[in-house]
Amino acid sequence: MKKTAQDIFKGFVSLLTGMGITLRQFFKPVITEQYPHTTPQLPTRFRGHIELVRDKDTGMSTCIACLACQKACPSDCIVVNGIKKEGEKKKSVTEYLMDFNKCSLCGACIEVCPTDALQFSQTYNLAGTDKNQFHMDLMKRLQQQNSRDAKLLPAQTAAAVPVPAASEAPAPAATVPPTQQEPLK
Amino acid sequence: MTIPEPYRLLIFLGGMLGFLGANAAYLVYCERKGAGRFQRRSGPTEVGFQGLLQPIADGIKLLSKQVMVPPGADSVLFRLAPLLVLAPAMMGLAILPFGQQIIGRPINVGLLMLFSFGSINVMAIMVGGWASRNKYAIISAARVVSQNVAYEIPMLFVAITMVMITGTMNLEVIVEQQAGGFWNWNLFKVWVNPLMPVTFIIFYICMLAETNRAPFDMAEAESELVAGAFTEYAGMGFGVFFMGEYANIVVGSALATVLFLGGWQSPIGILPGVWWFFLKMYALIFTVIWVRWTFPRTQFYGLLNLSWKILIPVSLFTLILTAALMKVF
Numbered sequence: 249m250k251k252t253a254q255d256i257f258k259g260f261v262s263l264l265t266g267m268g269i270t271l272r273q274f275f276k277p278v279i280t281e282q283y284p285h286t287t288p289q290l291p292t293r294f295r296g297h298i299e300l301v302r303d304k305d306t307g308m309s310t311c312i313a314c315l316a317c318q319k320a321c322p323s324d325c326i327v328v329n330g331i332k333k334e335g336e337k338k339k340s341v342t343e344y345l346m347d348f349n350k351c352s353l354c355g356a357c358i359e360v361c362p363t364d365a366l367q368f369s370q371t372y373n374l375a376g377t378d379k380n381q382f383h384m385d386l387m388k389r390l391q392q393q394n395s396r397d398a399k400l401l402p403a404q405t406a407a408a409v410p411v412p413a414a415s416e417a418p419a420p421a422a423t424v425p426p427t428q429q430e431p432l433k
Numbered sequence: 434m435t436i437p438e439p440y441r442l443l444i445f446l447g448g449m450l451g452f453l454g455a456n457a458a459y460l461v462y463c464e465r466k467g468a469g470r471f472q473r474r475s476g477p478t479e480v481g482f483q484g485l486l487q488p489i490a491d492g493i494k495l496l497s498k499q500v501m502v503p504p505g506a507d508s509v510l511f512r513l514a515p516l517l518v519l520a521p522a523m524m525g526l527a528i529l530p531f532g533q534q535i536i537g538r539p540i541n542v543g544l545l546m547l548f549s550f551g552s553i554n555v556m557a558i559m560v561g562g563w564a565s566r567n568k569y570a571i572i573s574a575a576r577v578v579s580q581n582v583a584y585e586i587p588m589l590f591v592a593i594t595m596v597m598i599t600g601t602m603n604l605e606v607i608v609e610q611q612a613g614g615f616w617n618w619n620l621f622k623v624w625v626n627p628l629m630p631v632t633f634i635i636f637y638i639c640m641l642a643e644t645n646r647a648p649f650d651m652a653e654a655e656s657e658l659v660a661g662a663f664t665e666y667a668g669m670g671f672g673v674f675f676m677g678e679y680a681n682i683v684v685g686s687a688l689a690t691v692l693f694l695g696g697w698q699s700p701i702g703i704l705p706g707v708w709w710f711f712l713k714m715y716a717l718i719f720t721v722i723w724v725r726w727t728f729p730r731t732q733f734y735g736l737l738n739l740s741w742k743i744l745i746p747v748s749l750f751t752l753i754l755t756a757a758l759m760k761v762f
Contacts, residue, residue: 256743260634263728270471270727278475 296369311341317357325350348382457676458488498668514561518677521550525684532707543604562662573661583740588639590748608696615700647725686717
């Protein structure tokens with residue numbers, strides 16, 4: 249009898265404790281990200297698709313077209329072409345095509361790169377209606393990033409960041425990747 | 434100010450329907466907002482400012498859907514069941530004293546009438562589940578009946594206790610007896626019966642079970658029974674069931690307010706009136722939502738155990754204790 253009464257009382261107190269916990273949650277701020285209205289702040293180690301690292305001084309890629317990434321890729325989704333320019337010791341990249349349909353984001357290309365010319369991008373708005381959208385031309389992406397920065401900061405960066413001439417980056421076969429779209433506001 | 438009798442009733446009828454409709458629509462909204470807040474989400478935000486037009490959008494959606502009677506179902510009972518859920522709740526509003534003057538029809542057996550109409554709710558869900566010709570609906574109907582038989586008993590014990598203490602079934606008189614500060618509310622009348630707060634908690638738990646609210650929503654148990662008795666209902670048939678559920682919550686909370694929290698009496702002696710009534714009533718309704726989003730659904734035998742092994746003995750004990758104390762003093 250006494251034990252039963254104690255059990256009932258304890259059970260009731262535990263119910264009240266639970267209600268207290270939920271009430272505390274009630275008054276805490278909402279943690280939902282209203283995604284299309286606000287875009288999330290991504291962690292720095294977010295794994296988007298790969299992109300070429302921009303050299304701060306030249307605005308160009310540091311890729312030396314050694315093809316290590318192409319060989320390291322387990323999914324065969326990278327195609328790199330490079331030429332050896334006059335007066336330079338190393339080769340430089342002319343074409344960097346990546347088929348994101350096949351990519352498994354393993355990062356083997358980034359690890360193997362001797363010049364640290366690759367990184368994961370922060371792009372995540374990657375819905376598309378056509379798989380051709382995901383044949384990405386990373387050289388073109390780099391160019392677009394350069395020209396966008398040139399537009400944003402015309403005074404300081406326009407001179408410092410030379411926009412690569414058309415001959416250096418041949419017209420890509422792939423369409424513009426959807427990664428360039430601005431997130432919805 | 435007195436309004437001649439037929440007009441007063443018409444005004445009251447219109448007001449009651451409006452009150453019930455607005456409550457059903459916006460309690461769903463509050464429920465969703467509340468659920469969101471308890472889970473640190475924001476609830477509906479898209480339709481209108483802060484989602485305030487969401488109930489209207491939901492209503493239009495439900496109205497635009499076809500009400501289909503499944504083949505082989507009893508079409509008369511199938512159509513009747515939603516109305517049977519809603520109508521008794523509306524009857525309850527006619528006799529509840531919202532304020533000193535705001536009462537549709539004061540009758541001196543109001544409490545009895547509320548309980549008798551409250552039981553129709555159970556029958557309506559049973560009829561709906563039975564008429565659907567759906568196995569989940571029938572299981573749900575069976576559960577509703579056994580659950581409500583179990584919870585009606587402690588609720589009526591509490592009601593008898595209250596009638597013994599107040600000596601009347603007239604809800605207006607019960608409210609008037611609780612005048613003059615919150616220590617005169619029945620909830621705190623520990624000198625009449627030291628177990629008064631326990632009685633209130635029993636009443637509240639039974640109210641949750643009678644209205645089929647979580648954690649006692651056996652009638653709807655989505656995880657086991659699709660949507661229970663409402664499985665086959667589409668469009669406004671389902672909508673009316675929903676309205677009925679919220680109307681029953683409103684009536685249950687209002688009754689708890691009248692019986693235990695002093696109705697329209699002010700707790701501190703100022704401003705008695707309808708606003709205090711609504712404040713208390715909505716506090717109880719908020720607690721209903723709060724409980725729903727805190728506790729998981731009980732298992733069915735757990736639910737029956739709670740009633741038969743705890744609530745009925747305790748409520749019977751308070752009843753006998755009250756009787757003994759009244760006889761002694």
